[in-house]
Amino acid sequence: MAIITISRGSYSMGVIVAERVAEQLGYSVISRDLLLDASDRFKIPEIKLVRAIHDAPTMLERFRHSKQSYLAYIRAALADRVSNDNVVYHGLAGHVLLKDIRGVLKVRITADIGYRAAREAKRENITEQEARSILEKDDQQRRGWTKNIHGVDPWDSSLYDLVIRIDRFKVDDAVNFICQAAKSEAFHTTEQSIQQIKDMALACRIKAEIIDDFPTLGITCQYGNVIVYTKDKSHGSKLQKQLDEIRKNISGIYNLEIHSGSSFPPDAV
Amino acid sequence: MEPLTTDMILVMGMIGLAVFLFVVEWVRVDVVAILMMVALPLLHLVTPKEAFVGMSSNAVISIIAVIIIGAGLDRTGIINKLVKPVMALAGKSASRIIIAISLTVAFISSFMQNIGAAALFLPAIQRISKMQKIPLSRLLMPVGFSAILGGTITLVGCSPLILLNDLLAPFNLEPFGLFDVTPIGLALVASGIACFILFGRFMLPKGDDTEGRHEDQSVDHDLAFSDLGEMYELITPDDFTLYRDPVTVLDLRQRYLCNVLAMTEPPDFKTVSPAPETIVHSGIEIVVHGKKEDVSRMAAAEGMQIKDTLETYKFDLDSSKSGIVEAVVAPRSSLIGKSLPEVNFQDRFRVSPMSIYRQEETYRTRMRDIRIQAGDVIRLFGTWKRLKTLQQEGGLLFSIPTDMEYMRPEKAIWAGIWLVTALVMIMGFNIQLSVSLMTGALGMVITRVLSVDEAYQSVDWRTIFLLAGLIPLGIATEKTGTAAWIAQSVLSLIGPVSPIVLLSVIGVLSTLFTLVISNVGATVLLVPLVVNMAIAAHADPRMAALVVGLATSNSFVLPTHQVNALYMGPGRYRTFDFLKAGSLVSVVFLVVMMAMLSLIYGI
Numbered sequence: 001m002a003i004i005t006i007s008r009g010s011y012s013m014g015v016i017v018a019e020r021v022a023e024q025l026g027y028s029v030i031s032r033d034l035l036l037d038a039s040d041r042f043k044i045p046e047i048k049l050v051r052a053i054h055d056a057p058t059m060l061e062r063f064r065h066s067k068q069s070y071l072a073y074i075r076a077a078l079a080d081r082v083s084n085d086n087v088v089y090h091g092l093a094g095h096v097l098l099k100d101i102r103g104v105l106k107v108r109i110t111a112d113i114g115y116r117a118a119r120e121a122k123r124e125n126i127t128e129q130e131a132r133s134i135l136e137k138d139d140q141q142r143r144g145w146t147k148n149i150h151g152v153d154p155w156d157s158s159l160y161d162l163v164i165r166i167d168r169f170k171v172d173d174a175v176n177f178i179c180q181a182a183k184s185e186a187f188h189t190t191e192q193s194i195q196q197i198k199d200m201a202l203a204c205r206i207k208a209e210i211i212d213d214f215p216t217l218g219i220t221c222q223y224g225n226v227i228v229y230t231k232d233k234s235h236g237s238k239l240q241k242q243l244d245e246i247r248k249n250i251s252g253i254y255n256l257e258i259h260s261g262s263s264f265p266p267d268a269v
Numbered sequence: 270m271e272p273l274t275t276d277m278i279l280v281m282g283m284i285g286l287a288v289f290l291f292v293v294e295w296v297r298v299d300v301v302a303i304l305m306m307v308a309l310p311l312l313h314l315v316t317p318k319e320a321f322v323g324m325s326s327n328a329v330i331s332i333i334a335v336i337i338i339g340a341g342l343d344r345t346g347i348i349n350k351l352v353k354p355v356m357a358l359a360g361k362s363a364s365r366i367i368i369a370i371s372l373t374v375a376f377i378s379s380f381m382q383n384i385g386a387a388a389l390f391l392p393a394i395q396r397i398s399k400m401q402k403i404p405l406s407r408l409l410m411p412v413g414f415s416a417i418l419g420g421t422i423t424l425v426g427c428s429p430l431i432l433l434n435d436l437l438a439p440f441n442l443e444p445f446g447l448f449d450v451t452p453i454g455l456a457l458v459a460s461g462i463a464c465f466i467l468f469g470r471f472m473l474p475k476g477d478d479t480e481g482r483h484e485d486q487s488v489d490h491d492l493a494f495s496d497l498g499e500m501y502e503l504i505t506p507d508d509f510t511l512y513r514d515p516v517t518v519l520d521l522r523q524r525y526l527c528n529v530l531a532m533t534e535p536p537d538f539k540t541v542s543p544a545p546e547t548i549v550h551s552g553i554e555i556v557v558h559g560k561k562e563d564v565s566r567m568a569a570a571e572g573m574q575i576k577d578t579l580e581t582y583k584f585d586l587d588s589s590k591s592g593i594v595e596a597v598v599a600p601r602s603s604l605i606g607k608s609l610p611e612v613n614f615q616d617r618f619r620v621s622p623m624s625i626y627r628q629e630e631t632y633r634t635r636m637r638d639i640r641i642q643a644g645d646v647i648r649l650f651g652t653w654k655r656l657k658t659l660q661q662e663g664g665l666l667f668s669i670p671t672d673m674e675y676m677r678p679e680k681a682i683w684a685g686i687w688l689v690t691a692l693v694m695i696m697g698f699n700i701q702l703s704v705s706l707m708t709g710a711l712g713m714v715i716t717r718v719l720s721v722d723e724a725y726q727s728v729d730w731r732t733i734f735l736l737a738g739l740i741p742l743g744i745a746t747e748k749t750g751t752a753a754w755i756a757q758s759v760l761s762l763i764g765p766v767s768p769i770v771l772l773s774v775i776g777v778l779s780t781l782f783t784l785v786i787s788n789v790g791a792t793v794l795l796v797p798l799v800v801n802m803a804i805a806a807h808a809d810p811r812m813a814a815l816v817v818g819l820a821t822s823n824s825f826v827l828p829t830h831q832v833n834a835l836y837m838g839p840g841r842y843r844t845f846d847f848l849k850a851g852s853l854v855s856v857v858f859l860v861v862m863m864a865m866l867s868l869i870y871g872i
Contacts, residue, residue: 223524225634257634265638
């Protein structure tokens with residue numbers, strides 16, 4: 001059950017590669033429909049989620065944590081999907097949303113800016129110069145967004161297991177590399193990786209439920225034992241009450257503790 | 270009235286800065302004090318000599334000596350010797366027990382640091398609570414308050430009073446004698462205890478009897494901590510290790526919150542408190558401690574069989590050999606700031622940590638990530654032998670069965686002799702407090718009650734620097750005329766008042782100040798101020814200073830006092846509990862104090 005996320009640097013053939021890999025391995029593909037899923041479940045207009053993913057947050061949004069909320073919803077929806085399926089997920093910072101899970105093959109499809117500009121220009125019927133500037137702007141925006149929300153630079157190659165230059169390799173070759181990598185031992189499904197994903201899905205769900213009222217919490221889950229971290233020295237009864245409610249509604253939570261006044265561990269959602 | 274000078278403004282600025290830093294806690298209190306020690310001479314508000322005069326002041330030396338003497342008493346186990354006769358006198362009645370222990374603690378605290386006395390007694394109180402079946406929450410708060418109140422019985426009972434004479438010296442006022450405050454202190458202790466006896470039901474939290482025993486003892490073991498589960502013996506299936514990654518003791522704890530207390534390594538080697546990395550084998554017996562639902566879940570998921578009672582380990586885990594303790598992390602423990610793997614309870618002491626209780630939350634999950642703080646209550650399981658070794662290490666306060674207690678009874682005699690010597694020197698020969706107390710401390714070191722290194726280690730430098738650093742601030746306040754200026758301004762604002770009203774107001778102010786800037790800070794800042802005020806208002810300046818020295822011990826409303834902070838964890842108190850009980854005691858304190866002062870000194 002290797003879950004593969006293909007991160008594209010906009011308009012780099014990522015979609016085609018993703019779809020072909022999925023076809024060859026017999027996996028399902030998710031991308032945009034994930035947002036529909038999240039929008040459906042949490043009753044948020046899809047356009048807001050799209051903007052949350054696409055644009056770097058404005059000052060006001062940063063302050064009101066609204067983007068964090070949307071991301072929590074998207075992440076919850078994603079974690080749920082991947083815990084149930086063999087999937088190929090492309091776009092929308094999957095490499096960041098699933099970064100701590102073992103057995104996830106993280107692929108980046110990229111290409112030289114000139115190559116991409118040429119393709120873009122042809123598709124949109126504009127000059128290469130215009131296409132280039134649009135792409136550069138888009139790249140910067142995506143990069144800023146990822147840095148801002150997740151604290152990582154998407155152009156850092158250490159985030160990925162494979163980086164493929166699609167202007168050098170043929171699409172078929174790229175697809176083959178990826179499928180072969182997916183079969184190697186490091187990405188085999190283990191008892192542990194299944195549990196990890198289940199735990200992450202649970203943590204994401206809890207976070208999505210609670211983030212509107214408590215935007216600055218960190219949540220970890222290990223084998224159904226949930227810890228909610230808060231930076232404040234002590235938490236109020238409101239948080240306790242809400243968590244009790246959530247515990248009734250979500251199954252699979254065996255124990256729930258609140259740790260106040262500690263910093264979040266690195267694997268916290 | 271004096272005109273406002275630049276120096277005055279600077280001093281007021283420094284005072285404001287100190288208070289601000291105390292409140293926000295961006296830096297620790299002693300660091301703030303050192304900042305003062307350095308900033309004041311740089312601003313030419315005091316001479317360099319004056320800046321560091323605090324380090325050699327009578328107050329600081331006396332406190333060092335008191336701490337060493339207290340540590341010496343601790344080493345001898347003399348406290349435990351006191352507990353037995355006290356308990357015999359008290360009998361079975363809960364009220365009488367509370368009175369007896371509170372009086373004992375107050376007595377000890379009258380010549381020891383309050384926190385030292387409180388920490389010393391904590392294990393004994395835990396034992397009494399278990400034996401007499403009185404909920405710990407009913408005992409700890411009265412005793413804690415008594416420890417604080419006991420500090421007002423003698424002039425060496427608490428830091429503010431020790432400081433008093435040093436602060437009066439610049440005014441050429443007659444210093445106080447060792448027992449000048451005793452009648453007042455005794456009255457305060459009595460009234461404090463009376464509050465709890467009469468109104469304890471309303472003041473204390475509803476003591477739930479989690480310390481009680483179960484009716485149906487399914488296991489032959491001390492069930493004093495049954496709220497977190499019980500012991501169960503299980504057998505792992507024969508195919509437990511097949512076709513899967515090895516399962517360790519740590520895995521079982523992380524997945525099912527069940528603590529493995531004992532386990533068999535094939536073929537039949539029994540271990541108690543196995544290390545976290547130990548692999549669990551097939552077809553062996555293990556004893557876990559956990560809640561019933563968690564143990565059932567584990568058994569179901571892993572195919573283990575739960576036995577009805579302890580069989581294989583019935584003898585090894587008998588309550589005479591091993592048990593669970595609640596260890597409170599003492600204020601200066603070396604464990605503070607470390608995580609459990611760093612402390613390495615398993616390898617070093619072979620005991621099993623089971624949970625950590627902090628600020629009303631019990632942590633059972635991912636304990637390895639938690640950093641230990643002062644006041645944490647760590648539940649540990651182990652054989653009494655190993656727990657005794659851990660106890661000797663220091664830093665953790667808990668009780669183990671009496672016959673295993675660590676004592677140096679032969680040293681107790683010497684400790685007693687030196688304490689009496691110091692007191693005789695003070696009272697009989699009128700020798701300076703610092704000299705007498707240091708003699709006592711030296712005596713203890715020479716007669717090997719404690720080693721000189723142990724003596725050094727026991728000294729809490731935080732308190733020393735806090736005192737030493739704030740004394741120059743007090744000097745600056747007086748020297749630049751700031752104290753006089755503020756006093757005059759306040760008096761002209763409020764107009765003429767009778768001495769008793771003035772002293773009452775000073776008492777209330779001291780109480781408020783001590784809650785935010787520590788008793789020492791409040792004393793050092795207020796004494797020059799109130800002395801000036803009293804002189805200007807034609808009241809007795811010594812009385813004003815005495816009120817400050819006493820009222821700065823009136824720290825009950827918030828758990829900011831070290832003693833309250835220490836007892837909060839084991840007593841399972843919330844801040845609200847202190848607000849409730851503390852408000853009543855604080856008011857009673859002020860009333861009794863003023864009454865006694867007018868009675869004895871006729872103001």
